[in-house]
Amino acid sequence: MSLLRIDGAVDPHVHLRGMEWSHKATFSSETAAALAGGYTAVMDMPNTPPPTVDAPGLARKMRELGEGARCDYGVWLGADPAGAPTPETMTKLARGVCGLKLYCGHTTGTLEIDRELMGAYIKVWPGPGPLGLHAEDDMIGAFIDDLARWRKRGHICHIHSAYAVSRLRRAKEDGLPITAGVTPHHLYLTERDLDALGPKAVMKPPLGTAADREALWEGLRSGVVDMVETDHAPHTWQEKTAQPPAFGVPGLDTCLPLLVTAANEGRLPLERLQALVADAPRLLLGLPAADPDTFTLIDTKARWTVSADSLKTACGWSPFEGFELTGRVVKVVLRGRAAYVDARIVLEPGFGANLYTETAGSVADLGRGREETKASHKT
Numbered sequence: 091m092s093l094l095r096i097d098g099a100v101d102p103h104v105h106l107r108g109m110e111w112s113h114k115a116t117f118s119s120e121t122a123a124a125l126a127g128g129y130t131a132v133m134d135m136p137n138t139p140p141p142t143v144d145a146p147g148l149a150r151k152m153r154e155l156g157e158g159a160r161c162d163y164g165v166w167l168g169a170d171p172a173g174a175p176t177p178e179t180m181t182k183l184a185r186g187v188c189g190l191k192l193y194c195g196h197t198t199g200t201l202e203i204d205r206e207l208m209g210a211y212i213k214v215w216p217g218p219g220p221l222g223l224h225a226e227d228d229m230i231g232a233f234i235d236d237l238a239r240w241r242k243r244g245h246i247c248h249i250h251s252a253y254a255v256s257r258l259r260r261a262k263e264d265g266l267p268i269t270a271g272v273t274p275h276h277l278y279l280t281e282r283d284l285d286a287l288g289p290k291a292v293m294k295p296p297l298g299t300a301a302d303r304e305a306l307w308e309g310l311r312s313g314v315v316d317m318v319e320t321d322h323a324p325h326t327w328q329e330k331t332a333q334p335p336a337f338g339v340p341g342l343d344t345c346l347p348l349l350v351t352a353a354n355e356g357r358l359p360l361e362r363l364q365a366l367v368a369d370a371p372r373l374l375l376g377l378p379a380a381d382p383d384t385f386t387l388i389d390t391k392a393r394w395t396v397s398a399d400s401l402k403t404a405c406g407w408s409p410f411e412g413f414e415l416t417g418r419v420v421k422v423v424l425r426g427r428a429a430y431v432d433a434r435i436v437l438e439p440g441f442g443a444n445l446y447t448e449t450a451g452s453v454a455d456l457g458r459g460r461e462e463t464k465a466s467h468k469t
């Protein structure tokens with residue numbers, strides 16, 4: 091056995107489901123998938139029902155995550171297509187989340203905004219978290235221009251094309267505080283896999299060409315692309331095989347083993363993994379270096395084949411089924427507690443902690459504020 095230790099692996103981009111989408115997956119099931127995949131914390135995206143765009147939406151997600159999460163967590167706030175809240179409310183909400191997500195392209199959910207509203211949100215976002223962009227090539231330039239204009243920190247989520255990598259490289263050369271993450275499916279698959287994988291290869295942004303994929307690997311090797319994010323998005327098989335199929339694929343169970351496999355094949359130095367799945371996301375998300383008792387051990391020589399049975403995600407399928415990988419998570423320890431050992435999840439739901447601890451206070455305050463406002467209106 092040849093063990094690689096990764097300290098404090100964080101996935102900055104997941105869709106755990108739960109709440110009104112608990113038929114797809116739950117906070118408990120998907121944080122189990124996170125631990126099985128070697129992650130000690132995950133950041134949940136806001137395009138949920140209810141959407142995480144205001145105090146009630148954030149409070150509901152935090153309450154249910156608090157009960158269900160087995161690993162640590164944070165959540166992204168979503169830019170509301172109905173318009174930005176008051177600066178005071180925005181500042182309070184911002185303190186309880188890891189960042190603000192801007193949906194500037196078609197995807198799951200109801201949060202798509204146009205170019206004008208994207209600019210307005212970039213202008214008013216107070217931080218401290220970054221602005222995260224979901225977009226295809228058409229909006230990347232506008233995002234970079236607006237970040238430069240308003241001097242804000244931004245992150246291109248799931249970068250997927252050679253064009254986007256070249257725009258990112260130029261923005262970094264210009265000194266902009268911008269980062270990008272790439273998903274395992276964009277690194278491993280191309281549009282040519284659509285024939286064989288069918289709906290299992292349908293996601294936003296879509297799979298690109300072989301040249302796009304090579305640009306993503308090159309970006310990862312050169313450091314232009316900063317990190318790997320799974321964009322874990324479980325759907326039931328029925329939803330996935332409907333017409334049209336739901337967008338998104340699961341990724342938490344398989345991402346680290348895929349990266350170790352890539353390292354074994356010489357596509358990436360093994361030593362880069364700590365930066366790609368832990369250090370860079372932690373820096374992006376404003377998280378301190380991991381607690382020394384929070385780590386993952388991966389057997390970098392263990393060979394296995396991905397099968398539906400090997401997955402902890404509730405959806406029970408993966409675009410990587412049949413892939414022969416070299417690298418398997420053997421143990422995860424979270425804040426000194428064994429979390430995942432010998433292919434078993436040991437931690438109970440509710441052990442996971444909110445990494446943005448001001449949330450509890452600020453959301454409660456907002457809740458009270460709303461009640462008081464209502465009460466004072468009545469009198």
Ligand SMILES: [Zn+2]
Nearest residue numbers: 103105135321
């Ligand atoms: Zn996503």
